[in-house]
Every structure is written in C-alpha cells, then in structure tokens.
Amino acid sequence: MSTEAVAQPAGRTRTRAKARAKVGKGPGRGGQVLLWLGVILTIVFCLFPFYWMINTSLKTGAELSTGHLFPHHPSVDNYTSIFKNSDFTTALKTSAIVAGGSTIIALTIGSFAAYALARLRFKFKFLILAIILSTTTFPPIAIAAPLFKIWTSNSIFGYHLYNTYPGLILPFLTFVLPLTIYILTSFFQEIPKDLEEAALVDGATRFQAFRKVVVPLAAPGLVTAGLLAFIFAWNEFLLSITLTSSANRRPVSAAIAFFTGSQQFEIPLGTIAAATVTITVPLIALVIIFQKRIVAGLTAGAVKG
Amino acid sequence: MSAAQATVAARPRRRSEVSERRLAAYLVSPSLIVIAIVAAYPICYAIWLSLHQYSLIHPGLSRWVGLGNYRDAVTSSEFWSATKITFIFTVISVFLELVIGLGMALLMHAAFRGRAVLRAVVLVPWAVLTVGTAMMWKTIFDADLGFANQVLQALHLPGGHTVWLGQNGYAMAVMIFADVWKTAPFMALLLLAGLQVIPDDVYEAAKVDGATAWQRFTTITLPLLRPAILVALIFRTLDALRIFDLPFVLTQGSNGTTTLSLYAYQQLTQNRLIGPGSALAVLTFVIVMAVSFLYIRLVGGNIRALADET
Numbered sequence: 236m237s238t239e240a241v242a243q244p245a246g247r248t249r250t251r252a253k254a255r256a257k258v259g260k261g262p263g264r265g266g267q268v269l270l271w272l273g274v275i276l277t278i279v280f281c282l283f284p285f286y287w288m289i290n291t292s293l294k295t296g297a298e299l300s301t302g303h304l305f306p307h308h309p310s311v312d313n314y315t316s317i318f319k320n321s322d323f324t325t326a327l328k329t330s331a332i333v334a335g336g337s338t339i340i341a342l343t344i345g346s347f348a349a350y351a352l353a354r355l356r357f358k359f360k361f362l363i364l365a366i367i368l369s370t371t372t373f374p375p376i377a378i379a380a381p382l383f384k385i386w387t388s389n390s391i392f393g394y395h396l397y398n399t400y401p402g403l404i405l406p407f408l409t410f411v412l413p414l415t416i417y418i419l420t421s422f423f424q425e426i427p428k429d430l431e432e433a434a435l436v437d438g439a440t441r442f443q444a445f446r447k448v449v450v451p452l453a454a455p456g457l458v459t460a461g462l463l464a465f466i467f468a469w470n471e472f473l474l475s476i477t478l479t480s481s482a483n484r485r486p487v488s489a490a491i492a493f494f495t496g497s498q499q500f501e502i503p504l505g506t507i508a509a510a511t512v513t514i515t516v517p518l519i520a521l522v523i524i525f526q527k528r529i530v531a532g533l534t535a536g537a538v539k540g
Numbered sequence: 541m542s543a544a545q546a547t548v549a550a551r552p553r554r555r556s557e558v559s560e561r562r563l564a565a566y567l568v569s570p571s572l573i574v575i576a577i578v579a580a581y582p583i584c585y586a587i588w589l590s591l592h593q594y595s596l597i598h599p600g601l602s603r604w605v606g607l608g609n610y611r612d613a614v615t616s617s618e619f620w621s622a623t624k625i626t627f628i629f630t631v632i633s634v635f636l637e638l639v640i641g642l643g644m645a646l647l648m649h650a651a652f653r654g655r656a657v658l659r660a661v662v663l664v665p666w667a668v669l670t671v672g673t674a675m676m677w678k679t680i681f682d683a684d685l686g687f688a689n690q691v692l693q694a695l696h697l698p699g700g701h702t703v704w705l706g707q708n709g710y711a712m713a714v715m716i717f718a719d720v721w722k723t724a725p726f727m728a729l730l731l732l733a734g735l736q737v738i739p740d741d742v743y744e745a746a747k748v749d750g751a752t753a754w755q756r757f758t759t760i761t762l763p764l765l766r767p768a769i770l771v772a773l774i775f776r777t778l779d780a781l782r783i784f785d786l787p788f789v790l791t792q793g794s795n796g797t798t799t800l801s802l803y804a805y806q807q808l809t810q811n812r813l814i815g816p817g818s819a820l821a822v823l824t825f826v827i828v829m830a831v832s833f834l835y836i837r838l839v840g841g842n843i844r845a846l847a848d849e850t
Contacts, residue, residue: 271652273643274654277644277658280721281661281662282664284673287676291676344571347568347570348571351563351567351568355560356557357560357564367575370579371778372778373579373825374800374828375801376782376801377582377586377821377825380817381589381821382578384585409578412574441560442563469669472671472788491669507679508676510672511669511673523663526660530659530663533726534729534733
C-alpha cells in the first residue's frame with residue numbers, strides 16, 4: 236500500500252497547506268512582487284488565447300480582421316449559424332456517442348483488469364502491465380494506416396467498419412483503455428484491503444467483493460478515469476479524420492478541421508471560433524467542477540518510486 | 541466476464557492461489573483481447589503491408605518487396621528531414637514545457653490567497669480542443685490580419701510584418717509555441733504533485749542551516765523532484781514525437797513542419813502509397829518505442845513499483 240500517492244484525501248492536503256502557511260516560506264517584499272507577477276503572467280498566458288477565441292466568435296464581417304480587444308458590435312450570429320449547420324450538430328452527436336461509448340467500454344473492462352492488477356497475485360503481472368501501458372506509446376498513425384485498409388477492404392460478418400461509430404470506438408480504446416487501467420489500478424491500491432477481506436470472511440465471492448465493496452469505494456476513481464478518458468477521446472484527431480469519410484460520422488475535432496469558407500483560402504474565422512468555444516466550454520466546466528479528481532487522475536502514479 | 545464464471549473460480553472455500561490466478565485471468569483477458577485486436581494486430585498488419593508494393597491501377601494487386609520500402613525510406617531525404625523536424629520540435633518544446641511548467645508548479649505550490657483559482661485556471665488550456673487551438677493560433681499568427689502582427693505593429697516592435705506560417709523556422713516556432721501553451725500546464729500539474737510530497741521539515745532544516753532560497757531549490761527541490769520530472773518528461777516526449785494535429789492544421793506540413801506522423805499520413809492518404817506509407821508508420825512506431833525504452837530504463841522502477849505493490 237502506498238501511503239504517499241498523490242490521490243490523497245483532501246483533508247490531508249489541507250492540513251499540509253495549513254502547516255506550510257504557518258511555517259511560511261517567508262518571501263520578502265521583493266519575493267511577493269515576483270510571486271504576483273508570476274501569477275498574473277500565468278493567468279494571462281493560460282486564459283488570453285481562449286479569451287481571444289471568445290472575442291473572435293462574437294465578431295462578424297469586417298470586424299473579424301481587426302485587433303479589437305472587445306467586439307465593438309458583438310453579435311451571436313456565428314453561434315446561430317453553427318447550430319443551423321447540420322454538419323456541426325451531427326458532429327456533436329457523433330462525438331458524444333463515440334467518446335461516450337469508448338469511455339463506458341473502457342471503464343467496464345478496464346476496472347476488471349485494474350482490480351486484478353491491484354489486488355490479485357498472479358504470474359506475468361509485470362509483463363501484462365507493461366504490455367497495457369506500452370500501447371499508450373503507439374503512434375496513432377501506425378494504427379490508423381492498417382485500420383484504414385482493414386476497415387475499407389474487409390468486412391467483419393458482412394459489416395464494414397469504415398465510417399461507422401464502432402469503427403471509431405474500437406480504435407479509441409487503444410489509448411482510452413490503458414489510461415483507464417493505469418488510473419484505476421492506482422486508485423484500487425488506495426482502498427484498504429480489510430473491507431474486502433471482511434466481505435470475503437462473510438462468504439462473499441471475490442467478484443461480489445469487487446462489485447459490492449470495491450467499486451462503490453472506487454467511485455471517485457471511476458469518475459476521474461471516466462472524465463479523462465472522455466476528454467482524450469473527445470480530442471482525438473488522426474483516427475477521426477482517417478477512419479471517417481462523411482459529415483454524418485465525423486466527430487467534432489475532424490468536423491472543425493473541415494470547416495471551409497466560401498473561397499478556397501478563406502478561413503471562416505468567426506464560425507470556427509464559435510464552434511471551438513461551444514465544444515470547449517462544457518469541457519472547461521467539467522474540468523473546473525471536477526478539478527481535484529482530474530488532477531488526481533492526471534498525476535496518478537507520477538510521484539511514486 | 542460473467543459473475544457465474546468468477547463464482548466458479550472462487551469456489552474453494554479458502555482462496556487458494558489457483559482460484560486467485562484463474563479469477564485474475566478472467567478479469568484481465570477482456571482488456572488484453574481488446575488490446576490485441578485494436579493495437580497489436582493493426583501493428584502487425586502494418587508491418588505486413590510495409591513489405592509489399594501495391595498497384596495503384598489494380599486495387600488488390602500486390603507484390604512482395606521485402607524491405608524495399610524501408611530501403612527507399614531511409615535513403616530518401618524526406619524521411620530524414622521529417623525525423624529531424626520531429627526531434628527538433630520534441631526537444632525544444634519539451635524543454636520549454638519543463639522550464640515553464642516548473643515555474644508554474646512552484647507558483648501553485650507557494651502559499652498565497654487565491655491559489656485555488658490559479659490551479660483551476662491552469663487547467664483551461666489543457667481542456668481546450670487541440671484542433672480548435674490550432675485553428676486559433678493559425679488566425680492569431682496570420683501575416684496580414686493576425687493579432688500577433690497587429691500587436692507588434694502597435695508597439696512599433698520589429699517583425700510586425702512577419703509571415704509567421706509562411707517561412708521555415710517561424711512556422712516551427714509557432715508550432716512549438718502552440719504546443720507549449722497547451723501542455724506546459726499539464727507538466728506543471730505533474731510537477732506540483734511531486735512538490736507536494738516533499739516534506740516541509742527538509743526545507744526547515746535547510747533554512748536553519750542558513751541555506752538560501754536558491755540553494756534550497758537546487759539541493760532539495762530539484763533532486764527530490766527528479767522522479768516526477770522524469771515521468772512528466774516521458775509523457776510529454778512520447779506525445780511530442782507523435783505530433784500530428786498541430787502541423788496538419790497550422791501548415792499542412794509546409795515550411796519545415798512535416799513531422800514523421802504527418803509525412804506517413806500524406807504518403808498514405810494523399811499519395812495512396814500504402815506500402816511506403818506503412819513503412820513510414822512502422823518506422824515512426826519503432827522510433828517512439830526506442831525512445832520510450834530508453835526512458836523506461838531510466839525509470840523502470842516506477843512501473844515495477846505499481847506492479848509489485850500488491
């Protein structure tokens with residue numbers, strides 16, 4: 236059992252923060268100025284580009300090419316136009332189905348694997364973990380190329396996977412599943428063994444102990460893994476453009492790249508900005524609401540060893 | 541896996557090692573099967589494809605060429621140029637992300653009011669859709685109408701008329717900048733997690749001994765942060781080596797931004813060269829794997845620790 240994993244209860248973090256505050260790093264006045272300068276720089280660095288996108292999305296016509304920091308004639312035309320554009324709304328639906336589908340599958344089978352890796356004793360454990368984790372290093376191009384050939388030329392039980400939902404969900408698992416297993420394994424290791432042992436003594440089977448005791452306790456871990464899996468799948472680009480051919484099966488990331496203006500070299504700036512803001516705001520909201528969970532997931536295992 | 545099977549596995553009243561092993565096999569196999577189908581098999585198939593030459597005129601017609609496609613790849617200047625571009629991008633962007641990420645992590649670690657806000661703000665770039673940000677940088681760095689040039693002109697700084705994405709070097713700089721913006725905060729979070737497990741008493745002791753802030757940073761923070769730094773470097777390096785969406789959206793690979801993934805993609809989809817394209821995809825895979833093995837030799841203990849903790 237690791238006691239110094241990152242995914243520690245919030246209480247402990249708070250006490251530590253308090254302790255630190257009491258100790259005080261004692262930066263002098265110069266230090267304080269430097270600190271706040273850094274804070275302001277970081278905030279501007281992180282937020283300004285996104286602000287610029289919002290700003291652009293509210294501009295129309297000639298104002299798009301101006302450097303105004305605020306839209307002088309704010310308008311929601313870009314937003315109404317993207318929601319009238321069926322390619323965009325369909326892409327939203329496709330992304331929800333594809334990212335959601337791969338997340339649910341990964342959470343289900345990934346939690347089984349993670350439980351075994353965290354709790355059970357068996358041979359080749361290190362090898363299995365190494366295999367699972369090594370798939371996260373696969374470049375998507377090395378998977379997209381052969382899958383494109385398989386999806387287009389071979390049928391599986393008379394079913395072509397090219398340009399379909401399952402045709403995206405399956406390959407998304409190559410990166411969603413290892414991520415889920417990795418996060419869940421470190422979460423399962425945090426759960427005290429005694430509770431399960433008690434259930435086992437009471438006559439529960441291992442699987443019942445897993446389902447009735449471990450899974451509920453690991454709920455925060457499942458939320459974390461699910462959110463990260465969803466965000467990674469939502470962001471996926473290379474497989475999305477390679478394995479789809481029509482607007483009705485293109486996820487948002489691919490759809491945005493295919494937005495074209497009336498002229499060949501014209502970028503429909505306003506609508507792209509509006510589309511990006513639209514699909515990003517829900518993610519930012521999720522990330523801020525579940526901030527602690529997400530940070531715990533992103534850093535799971537990062538400070539071990 | 542059904543509960544029934546698991547029950548069978550656990551039938552012996554005392555959990556024998558055999559039943560535990562069998563349950564483990566049931567639990568792990570769905571994941572392994574999925575990985576075999578969607579990752580291992582495609583890679584093997586890519587290798588198979590890369591050993592053939594495919595006819596453009598007669599679809600389905602192919603001819604075994606052995607390592608011919610690989611020979612063509614490694615003797616072509618395009619491959620080496622893509623490799624060089626990929627490594628230049630990786631080294632510079634990961635280095636900058638480490639430096640900026642470390643700075644941000646130290647800020648987030650410092651005790652001040654409103655620290656929680658900063659920690660939330662830092663997550664924003666990470667949450668923005670990559671393709672969307674690429675589009676955004678493309679417009680910001682537009683030569684005529686872009687915000688970057690307008691600011692430079694307004695401040696009467698040199699370079700206000702730079703064609704950012706239209707020339708070698710500058711295009712790469714924009715690509716690196718876009719990547720650093722998106723991922724330095726991620727690096728910062730990993731490093732912050734590392735900072736949080738360094739006990740405060742170590743700093744206290746050093747302070748009592750009269751160590752300066754800089755001395756404390758170089759003799760305590762950096763050495764104790766080493767594992768977190770290595771993990772963050774692995775994550776970012778492997779991601780950077782596979783970079784595809786940024787050059788695809790920003791420049792379509794023009795002006796010295798054709799990375800390995802993008803080059804392989806262009807050969808496969810635009811030029812329909814399945815054999816040579818697959819060879820490039822496999823070479824990209826080999827390069828990424830080689831780098832990750834190097835790293836794992838450095839920090840192999842981390843994964844082993846995760847496996848051995850039971």
